Amino acid sequence: MLEAESISKTINERELWSSVNLAVGPGEIFDLVGQSGSGKTTLLNCLGGLAPVDDGEIRIDGVHIGKSPRTVRRRLLRSHIGFLFQSYALIDSWTIEQNLSLAFRGRTRRSERRRRAREVLDRLNLHAELETPVYLLSGGEQQRVALARVMLKQPKIILADEPTSALDDHHCELLLEVLREHCAGGGAVVVATHDPRLMDVCDALYRLTEISLEHRRAVTVWHMD
Numbered sequence: 001m002l003e004a005e006s007i008s009k010t011i012n013e014r015e016l017w018s019s020v021n022l023a024v025g026p027g028e029i030f031d032l033v034g035q036s037g038s039g040k041t042t043l044l045n046c047l048g049g050l051a052p053v054d055d056g057e058i059r060i061d062g063v064h065i066g067k068s069p070r071t072v073r074r075r076l077l078r079s080h081i082g083f084l085f086q087s088y089a090l091i092d093s094w095t096i097e098q099n100l101s102l103a104f105r106g107r108t109r110r111s112e113r114r115r116r117a118r119e120v121l122d123r124l125n126l127h128a129e130l131e132t133p134v135y136l137l138s139g140g141e142q143q144r145v146a147l148a149r150v151m152l153k154q155p156k157i158i159l160a161d162e163p164t165s166a167l168d169d170h171h172c173e174l175l176l177e178v179l180r181e182h183c184a185g186g187g188a189v190v191v192a193t194h195d196p197r198l199m200d201v202c203d204a205l206y207r208l209t210e211i212s213l214e215h216r217r218a219v220t221v222w223h224m225d
């Protein structure tokens, strides 16, 4: 479903990681761990096509995203990838409804979009009016709006960066339920987290590890039972 083969990334002459191999298939949740600054967010961005790699290949359903024409790539990323960003990536001055409308493709009627948005928000225990501007919400509520947007989009692959950072245990459990359902339906998840509540449900752990004095990082993989 999502494969990275021998990918490397250098930013401002600093090699973040190199020769990284990773493959996540239907039903799998992989965790990415490593020290702050080791390049986890950058790796997620590269896997999701938001940033280019310097070497190697990233394939989604077998399509090499770096080499495919721009329109094919955009369509593929749009239908396959859903991001849960560390910063939530919501538009602050927009309402919840406007932020969630970005998840819908094609011509979905507004009444239908509102009905589905309400259903997902209720499930996430977020009962604010759809007309509420996002800047009025707490961090945890904003994180749930971002999760609602991914749930409405229904991508095949979810890339999540510290998705539980603002969630209490109850809401963390809701997130886990959503991720498990996503995987049970044949989806895949790559998450960057050190949160043991989330690490517990992961199938494998990819650790960005420093392996030499030149600060090169490789990936060590542990498969969890």
Ligand SMILES: Nc1ncnc2c1ncn2[C@@H]1O[C@H](COP(=O)(O)OP(=O)(O)OP(=O)(O)O)[C@@H](O)[C@H]1O
Pocket (backbone or CB within 6 Å): 011, 012, 016, 034, 035, 036, 037, 038, 039, 040, 041, 042, 043
């Ligand atoms: N666009 C950019 N321009 C310059 N430097 C960048 C850019 N993106 C990332 N970096 C640098 O690359 C390094 C890795 O950043 P990244 O956010 O990927 O690490 P991380 O492992 O996710 O860190 P954290 O756990 O603290 O979120 C950092 O030193 C960061 O400053």
